[in-house]
Amino acid sequence: xxxxxxxxxxxxxxxxxxxxxxxxxxxxxxxxxxxxxxxxxxxxxxxxxxxxxxxxxxxxxxxxxxxxxxxxxxxxxxxxxxxxxxxxxxxxxxxxxxxxxxxxxxxxxxxxxxxxxxxxxxxxxxxxxxxxxxxxxxxxxxxxxxxxxxxxxxxxxxxxxxxxxxxxxxxxxxxxxxxxxxxxxxxxxxxxxxxxxxxxxxxxxxxxxxxxxxxxxxxxxxxxxxxxxxxxxxxxxxxxxxxxxxxxxxxxxxxxxxxxxxxxxxxxxxxxxxxxxxxxxxxxxxxxxxxxxxxxxxxxxxxxxxxxxxxxxxxxxxxxxxxxxxxxxxxxxxxxxxxxxxxxxxxxxxxxx
Amino acid sequence: xxxxxxxxxxxxxxxxxxxxxxxxxxxxxxxxxxxxxxxxxxxxxxxxxxxxxxxxxxxxxxxxxxxxxxxxxxxxxxxxxxxxxxxxxxxxxxxxxxxxxxxxxxxxxxxxxxxxxxxxxxxxxxxxxxxxxxxxxxxxxxxxxxxxxxxxxxxxxxxxxxxxxxxxxxxxxxxxxxxxxxxxxxxxxxxxxxxxxxxxxxxxxxxxxxxxxxxxxxxxxxxxxxxxxxxxxxxxxxxxxxxxxxxxxxxxxxxxxxxxxxxxxxxxxxxxxxxxxx
Numbered sequence: 001x002x003x004x005x006x007x008x009x010x011x012x013x014x015x016x017x018x019x020x021x022x023x024x025x026x027x028x029x030x031x032x033x034x035x036x037x038x039x040x041x042x043x044x045x046x047x048x049x050x051x052x053x054x055x056x057x058x059x060x061x062x063x064x065x066x067x068x069x070x071x072x073x074x075x076x077x078x079x080x081x082x083x084x085x086x087x088x089x090x091x092x093x094x095x096x097x098x099x100x101x102x103x104x105x106x107x108x109x110x111x112x113x114x115x116x117x118x119x120x121x122x123x124x125x126x127x128x129x130x131x132x133x134x135x136x137x138x139x140x141x142x143x144x145x146x147x148x149x150x151x152x153x154x155x156x157x158x159x160x161x162x163x164x165x166x167x168x169x170x171x172x173x174x175x176x177x178x179x180x181x182x183x184x185x186x187x188x189x190x191x192x193x194x195x196x197x198x199x200x201x202x203x204x205x206x207x208x209x210x211x212x213x214x215x216x217x218x219x220x221x222x223x224x225x226x227x228x229x230x231x232x233x234x235x236x237x238x239x240x241x242x243x244x245x246x247x248x249x250x251x252x253x254x255x256x257x258x259x260x261x262x263x264x265x266x267x268x269x270x271x272x273x274x275x276x277x278x279x280x281x282x283x284x285x286x287x288x289x290x291x292x293x294x295x296x297x298x299x300x301x302x303x304x305x306x307x308x309x310x311x312x313x314x315x316x317x318x319x320x321x322x323x324x325x326x327x328x329x330x331x332x333x334x335x336x337x338x339x340x341x342x343x344x345x346x347x348x349x350x351x352x353x
Numbered sequence: 354x355x356x357x358x359x360x361x362x363x364x365x366x367x368x369x370x371x372x373x374x375x376x377x378x379x380x381x382x383x384x385x386x387x388x389x390x391x392x393x394x395x396x397x398x399x400x401x402x403x404x405x406x407x408x409x410x411x412x413x414x415x416x417x418x419x420x421x422x423x424x425x426x427x428x429x430x431x432x433x434x435x436x437x438x439x440x441x442x443x444x445x446x447x448x449x450x451x452x453x454x455x456x457x458x459x460x461x462x463x464x465x466x467x468x469x470x471x472x473x474x475x476x477x478x479x480x481x482x483x484x485x486x487x488x489x490x491x492x493x494x495x496x497x498x499x500x501x502x503x504x505x506x507x508x509x510x511x512x513x514x515x516x517x518x519x520x521x522x523x524x525x526x527x528x529x530x531x532x533x534x535x536x537x538x539x540x541x542x543x544x545x546x547x548x549x550x551x552x553x554x555x556x557x558x559x560x561x562x563x564x565x566x567x568x569x570x571x572x573x574x575x576x577x578x579x580x581x582x583x584x585x586x587x588x589x590x591x592x593x594x595x596x597x598x599x600x601x602x603x604x605x606x607x608x609x610x611x612x613x614x615x616x617x618x619x620x621x622x623x624x625x626x627x628x629x630x631x
Contacts, residue, residue, distance in 0.1 A: 002594070002605065002607065002614045002616065007426075008426050008427060008428045008431045009426075009431050011428065012431060012432060076392075076396065079392045080392050080393065082392070083391045083393075084358070084364070086364075180392070181389045182389050183388065183389060183562035183563075184562070185387065186489065186490045312487075312488055312489060312490065316489075321392070321396075322397050322560045324396070324397075325396040325397025325398040325399065325401075325560060326397055326477065326560055327398075328396065328398060329396070329397070329398025329399060329477070332398070332399065332421070332429055332458075333421060333427055333429070334422075334459070334538075335422055335603055335618075336422045336459045336460055336538075336539070336540055336603070336618050337459060337521075337523075337538050337540065339540070339601075339602070339603060339604055339618075340521035340522045340540040340541060340542065341521050342588075342604065343521065343586050343587070343588055344517075344521035344586065347517065347586070348515055348516070348517065348519075351515075351517065
């Protein structure tokens with residue numbers, strides 16, 4: 001006699017208990033604190049803040065701990081928290097020219113006002129496992145002091161723009177889009193595209209950006225400038241009517257300089273691909289800048305031939321919380337649909353015989 | 354009730370925004386209304402659209418039933434029912450007739466629904482044309498012009514090549530003879546139940562950020578041809594537990610020797626039938 005299996009409720013509870021146990025691991029090993037994650041897993045925290053679209057190092061560290069180090073799961077936790085917060089307005093555009101620089105690189109000029117600042121980069125490390133790190137209590141070498149720059153460091157794109165060689169971006173009068181409040185619609189304006197890319201998955205943007213360099217989108221990019229550091233966030237409360245500083249955040253900005261042959265209305269000049277990411281997400285800022293420029297194909301009158309230039313393709317598939325949800329939902333029960341397919345395919349086979 | 358959260362999780366401004374989308378959807382049956390879907394504490398694909406619709410229409414006096422694959426005891430149905438019990442403290446039930454709101458994934462209950470009930474569908478892909486035309490900008494144009502030749506051609510090609518229509522679930526329907534609509538991935542067997550249903554039918558797609566609706570008593574027609582009429586397919590067996598020969602059946606594999614039994618996918622219907630026979 002067939003008896004239907006019950007007990008899903010107990011199974012869920014048991015799975016949650018097991019999950020908590022697996023998260024903790026071997027009890028003989030000291031528990032990780034969120035402060036340790038925040039201080040020592042900084043790039044993981046940065047990535048969770050960027051893709052979780054919420055600038056809060058402590059919460060991002062907590063999310064990473066809760067997610068057992070899974071970045072996408074942590075971003076999802078942070079987003080689900082963020083969405084419960086009240087939206088009270090949008091900040092003034094960040095003035096990245098006034099950034100307190102920790103890193104600043106230009107690939108287009110050997111020397112330039114403000115100089116090149118390597119900062120805490122992996123770029124010239126030899127990727128040899130440092131077994132000394134496996135031991136605890138390694139003493140820290142002193143970091144050489146850098147002479148403080150008094151003057152603001154001008155952006156490379158501005159140096160080009162002053163000469164008329166770099167296309168000027170028009171300041172938009174309209175309220176910037178907010179994809180967390182209004183659904184994506186097409187054609188999507190630049191603010192919606194940039195917000196989407198800033199929240200998008202680093203791996204997806206990396207692959208897309210890479211494709212534009214390999215002939216899928218005909219890109220000719222130069223890194224005009226990458227800069228990292230702290231910038232002030234300003235907000236104008238309606239009741240005050242003037243901007244006040246509400247905090248400082250660390251960001252990475254990348255401005256890619258791209259060739260443009262000109263059109264009937266525009267002279268030949270350089271055009272910009274723009275990337276801005278929370279924290280030290282340099283790889284993502286660079287990929288974002290490549291994809292942003294590729295997505296400008298339509299407005300610049302270029303042929304749209306590659307995936308990275310197709311706004312619907314890029315913007316609908318960049319969000320890893322959405323993507324992981326839809327891919328992973330395939331593991332939910334589909335037996336009703338599968339049953340209908342079974343009956344259909346059996347009927348088709350009868351017809352075929 | 355969960356402290357620190359509003360009744361039914363969503364804040365009231367968000368509920369109002371969703372209710373406006375629902376009203377618009379009811380006013381234009383079968384037409385997809387974009388809405389500012391929020392990020393929910395359950396993953397996309399698990400029913401975030403249906404959950405948001407339910408959260409915006411549910412009140413303290415409601416009784417909620419949640420089914421997945423027709424069953425109340427599937428893990429995701431349990432999880433969603435628990436979510437609402439936790440954030441809205443509403444009564445929940447497994448009995449179709451006792452529910453004022455029924456949230457469903459992949460099935461319509463076997464028991465006929467009433468005017469005082471609302472059926473909320475979880476929808477993965479609201480666009481019925483997406484397999485034929487993935488660009489949303491283009492499908493919007495096709496809906497505006499009621500240009501559905503692509504879908505008819507697809508069904509015709511199925512018949513020409515396979516001798517029958519190859520779609521067994523998520524079978525496209527025409528709502529009020531105007532909008533082509535995805536019924537969500539319910540088996541085609543359930544499609545006829547949508548036609549002139551006394552209950553309000555609401556569809557929520559969270560990841561795709563669309564809401565649509567079929568108001569009570571609205572005509573819903575499964576696409577077909579005069580010489581190839583629509584046929585609702587079920588496994589040609591009786592339920593092992595309740596002997597029903599009219600309900601939609603799950604095929605249960607009992608051994609590795611080809612053993613199969615068939616049981617109702619609608620667990621409440623099956624229980625009711627067994628009680629009646631007893």
